[in-house]
Amino acid sequence: MTILRQTPPATGDVTPAGSIRRQRVRVSSHRRRQRWLGLAYLAPALAVYALVVLAPTLQGVWLSFQHWDGVTAATWAGFGNYTGFFGDPTMRQAIEHTLFFIVFFSVLPIVLGLVSAALTARKDVRRAGVYRWIIFLPQVLTPAVVAVVWKRIYAPQGPVNSALRAFGLDALTRGWLGDYSWALPALGLAGTWAAFGLCMVLFVAGTQSIPSELYDAARVDGAGPVREFFAVTLPGLRGQVAVVVTLTVLGAIRVFDIVWLTTRGGPGTSTITPTIVLYQRAFANPDVGAAAAIGVVLAVVSLIIALVVVRLSEDDK
Amino acid sequence: MTITKREKIFNYTLLTLLAVSVLFPIVWILGVAVSPSTTGTLDLGHPQWSNFVTAWTQAGFTHFLKSSMIITGSVVVLSTVLAVMSGYAFGVLGVVGEKALFPLILLGIMIPMESIVVPLYYDFLSFHLTDTYQGIILAHVGMSVSFGTFWMRAAFRTVPAGIGESAEMDGANSWTRLWRIYLPISRPAITTLVLLSFMWTWNDYFLSLILVSDPAHQPLTLGLGAFSGRYLVKINLLAAAALLISVPVVGLYLFFQRQFIRGMLSGAVKG
Numbered sequence: 001m002t003i004l005r006q007t008p009p010a011t012g013d014v015t016p017a018g019s020i021r022r023q024r025v026r027v028s029s030h031r032r033r034q035r036w037l038g039l040a041y042l043a044p045a046l047a048v049y050a051l052v053v054l055a056p057t058l059q060g061v062w063l064s065f066q067h068w069d070g071v072t073a074a075t076w077a078g079f080g081n082y083t084g085f086f087g088d089p090t091m092r093q094a095i096e097h098t099l100f101f102i103v104f105f106s107v108l109p110i111v112l113g114l115v116s117a118a119l120t121a122r123k124d125v126r127r128a129g130v131y132r133w134i135i136f137l138p139q140v141l142t143p144a145v146v147a148v149v150w151k152r153i154y155a156p157q158g159p160v161n162s163a164l165r166a167f168g169l170d171a172l173t174r175g176w177l178g179d180y181s182w183a184l185p186a187l188g189l190a191g192t193w194a195a196f197g198l199c200m201v202l203f204v205a206g207t208q209s210i211p212s213e214l215y216d217a218a219r220v221d222g223a224g225p226v227r228e229f230f231a232v233t234l235p236g237l238r239g240q241v242a243v244v245v246t247l248t249v250l251g252a253i254r255v256f257d258i259v260w261l262t263t264r265g266g267p268g269t270s271t272i273t274p275t276i277v278l279y280q281r282a283f284a285n286p287d288v289g290a291a292a293a294i295g296v297v298l299a300v301v302s303l304i305i306a307l308v309v310v311r312l313s314e315d316d317k
Numbered sequence: 318m319t320i321t322k323r324e325k326i327f328n329y330t331l332l333t334l335l336a337v338s339v340l341f342p343i344v345w346i347l348g349v350a351v352s353p354s355t356t357g358t359l360d361l362g363h364p365q366w367s368n369f370v371t372a373w374t375q376a377g378f379t380h381f382l383k384s385s386m387i388i389t390g391s392v393v394v395l396s397t398v399l400a401v402m403s404g405y406a407f408g409v410l411g412v413v414g415e416k417a418l419f420p421l422i423l424l425g426i427m428i429p430m431e432s433i434v435v436p437l438y439y440d441f442l443s444f445h446l447t448d449t450y451q452g453i454i455l456a457h458v459g460m461s462v463s464f465g466t467f468w469m470r471a472a473f474r475t476v477p478a479g480i481g482e483s484a485e486m487d488g489a490n491s492w493t494r495l496w497r498i499y500l501p502i503s504r505p506a507i508t509t510l511v512l513l514s515f516m517w518t519w520n521d522y523f524l525s526l527i528l529v530s531d532p533a534h535q536p537l538t539l540g541l542g543a544f545s546g547r548y549l550v551k552i553n554l555l556a557a558a559a560l561l562i563s564v565p566v567v568g569l570y571l572f573f574q575r576q577f578i579r580g581m582l583s584g585a586v587k588g
Binding site: 042060145149 | 336341357400407410411425430436460555571
């Protein structure tokens with residue numbers, strides 16, 4: 001996220017050095033008054049934000065050190081909820097699934113997006129807007145609907161199985177989302193489907209701002225399309241890749257809707273994710289402290305990833 | 318750069334292939350939605366468009382639509398107003414303590430909603446805000462502050478400072494300057510913000526799932542979940558209902574493609 005870079009310039013003396021002292025005092029007191037006014041404008045948003053985001057964040061940290069069933073009095077747990085993760089097979093599975101999802105939600109869409117951007121971006125494509133509209137479409141659909149769509153696609157009588165039958169592969173047909181080993185990759189592919197458009201659109205926009213002289217120079221040096229991709233396109237897209245890595249990895253870490261609405265983490269725990277565990281611990285059979293601890297870890301991991309990616313993408317500039 | 322004919326054909330083939338693979342699942346659902354079969358088999362020979370009407374009534378969507386409209390409408394208005402004011406504060410006026418306050422607000426872009434929802438739920442429970450419109454609206458608005466502030470601050474900062482200053486010389490106070498100068502210039506950015514806010518609220522499932530368990534106040538996305546969870550669900554009707562929910566956002570996306578894409582790519586780690 002490039003936003004962190006734009007820290008505001010210090011609002012201080014903008015008066016020219018030669019001005020009369022009295023005037024400077026007046027101007028700076030004016031600016032000070034204006035900044036109090038600014039605080040007043042900010043106040044409503046800040047109040048709501050403090051109530052809905054900041055306070056619960058702090059409470060979450062506090063709760064994560066408690067044993068609490070949501071009703072009776074809480075007891076101090078120390079780091080118990082955190083250390084509890086290590087011996088918890090469900091949690092371990094959830095983390096493994098997250099890593100698996102990162103491949104499908106992040107790596108795969110980025111690779112596909114880069115390849116298709118490299119292949120198409122620098123040529124004039126007529127009706128580019130139509131293609132872009134279609135490819136980005138999954139991003140604006142509500143997860144509730146995406147879940148209905150993919151449940152149907154993977155259903156025993158759905159198109160995937162019909163296609164297999166058409167090729168005489170009846171033995172391979174199954175209810176994909178109800179299958180212990182196939183439900184996870186099936187959901188993963190749905191994630192790839194959803195994230196691919198975001199990657200491609202951002203990369204295509206990025207390649208358009210790479211100066212064409214760089215490509216000409218590469219051609220003159222006798223670079224083939226592959227060399228050209230690694231020498232010119234990929235370095236030129238560094239910023240876009242950073243944004244997409246952050247967005248999609250965070251998406252994989254916190255995935256909930258599509259999993260909950262299709263498999264509820266099942267069959268068994270074969271598609272369980274940290275947020276599903278969080279939801280179950282918080283509401284199904286309340287162990288609120290453990291749920292809060294998952295939330296804290298999620299937040300910390302998200303912050304670290306965002307900061308690391310920003311740092312990496314800025315380093316070699 | 319010369320492009321050979323073969324290259325061109327290859328490009329279009331690739332793009333078409335990608336577009337088809339993105340569209341295929343959606344088009345399939347459209348087919349299922351108009352098929353008469355309730356088990357989800359495709360039967361395009363006898364399209365039954367009345368499925369959409371039947372689905373609407375059977376799922377009780379009129380009621381859920383009301384909730385969705387109340388929630389989304391209020392959230393869009395409130396969050397836009399707050400974003401404009403806080404963006405104006407950070408982008409134009411300056412804020413006391415902004416070196417600490419601005420990063421604090423940006424933090425909200427990176428904290429996943431899932432992390433804070435558990436304590437939020439118990440807070441709302443003790444303030445009797447669960448299962449109310451006020452509660453879910455407040456939650457959405459609060460979570461929109463980070464992105465809204467970031468977005469409007471960036472928009473207002475592109476306005477040349479001289480314009481505001483000269484208006485100030487003419488005696489325009491901060492409110493007048495915001496209203497007469499900054500808002501009209503920033504209309505495109507505000508349009509994008511409104512669209513995104515509409516989409517995020519309308520499409521939300523998670524926050525409503527947790528904060529609104531009373532069907533009387535649930536939005537359409539949860540209504541769809543209830544519909545699909547029912548015993549002996551008719552799959553063609555479920556598909557039809559799902560498509561109906563998507564119509565408003567997809568419709569807006571049809572007209573405002575550029576704004577949607579630009580807004581969503583601007584580094585919004587938001588959900």
